[in-house]
Amino acid sequence: MTEQLLHWLQSEQASHLLKATILLLAGFVVAGLASRAIGRILIKNFSQHHVVLFKRLVYWLLLALFIASALKQLGFSLSVLLGAAGVLSVALGFASQTSASNLISGLFLIGEQPFQLGDTIKVGNTTGEVLSIDLLSVKLRTFDNLYVRIPNESLIKSEMTNLTRFPIRRFDLLIGVAYKENISQVRQVMLNVADNNPLCLDEPGPIFLFLGFGDSSLNIQFSVWAKRENFRDLRNSLQEEIKLAFDKAGIEIPFPQRTVYLAQQATPIQTEATEPVTQNNPV
Incomplete structure (x- = not known):
């Protein structure tokens, strides 16, 4: 049993497994360090919520690269994986076109920064305080304490007014x-x-x-x-x-007024006359 274990440890398969494990561990470490470094750089120019989104994006992208390298060490063909990922992406793209559009719109909103957390914005007939800015939607709390979710695509396509952008x-x-x-x-x-x-x-x-x-x-x-x-x-x-x-x-604020002239029906021996009548409309 011991000889078999030693023989396996000296084999090429064990070597590849060790390299794959090292790559995975290194991936977690590098992704964590890179996301924290990105956070320190972006915190000066972006809000805390946007910084968190960028950190997550960098973390998972780097980790995905290391996972792909580890799989290659274990003998998986990256071309096959990329092909399968491409087919899956196309299928998901057709199935979730709205979500993809909202995701891309969310990236534009994060880069443009037309509003931040705590701002009061007006979109269409909805006015409220921004609670969160996510990749798919923006959440608002209206003045009558209602929770409203607005898809990012709607924000990009429609006119949005930031009521608290300026002091x-x-x-x-x-x-x-x-x-x-x-x-x-x-x-x-x-x-x-x-x-x-x-x-x-x-x-x-x-x-x-x-x-x-x-x-x-x-x-x-x-x-x-x-x-x-x-x-x-x-x-x-x-x-x-x-x-x-x-x-x-003693300054008067008038209500709308209308003057109506009523014509009287003339008899054969009378001439036609008009009598002015003033009607006040308090509406």
């Missing part, structure tokens, strides 16, 4: 005042409201735009800037304060 945001308030109002007075009242609101930034300053003459009102756009974390509070507080300031100054 400040502008709020545009569209409002109308009655034709009898003094535009200069309206401007001063709105500027005073913005000046007294602590969430409004002084730089960039507020913008007052007279948009033109509407059907029932003088149309105005009043734009103010705020830090992105204060945007929602500013939007709510500013509108409430402007309404109170308008009421105090």
Whole structure:
């Protein structure tokens, strides 16, 4: 028994098995070291989530190369393995075209970095906070605490808005005042409201735009800037304060009005007349 074992250890088969084992162990070590090195290099320019994905990709690619070398030492033909892998890839490609498209789109998203974890984005009618960025999909949490999964292919093909990419945001308030109002007075009242609101930034300053003459009102756009974390509070507080300031100054915010003329049916001895009737539509 001992002689047979010694004879086998001295054989070429044992030598190949030893080399294959060494290659496998070296593969685990090299793949681990390379993935950690890639992580240290990329951490300065990419988010933690993207770094983890790149580390996994490098680890498994290097490990696959060492496994292929180990199999070659054991006598497996790489051409046969590559051929089988090619056939399998084609079959999987036809079976999972959507997944492959999402995978490629995910790589583009990781390289482009249009958003990061914690950002608030809007895709179509969905707005939410980014929870994870994976190779196949992006997960969001909406403001009403719903979990939404968006395929990466949809993100690449559609328009996406990052609401928190920059440190400040502008709020545009569209409002109308009655034709009898003094535009200069309206401007001063709105500027005073913005000046007294602590969430409004002084730089960039507020913008007052007279948009033109509407059907029932003088149309105005009043734009103010705020830090992105204060945007929602500013939007709510500013509108409430402007309404109170308008009421105090006697400035009217009109509702749509329509003037309807009703024609009366004339008798043979009467002439046709019209009587103007004004109808207010509070909608």
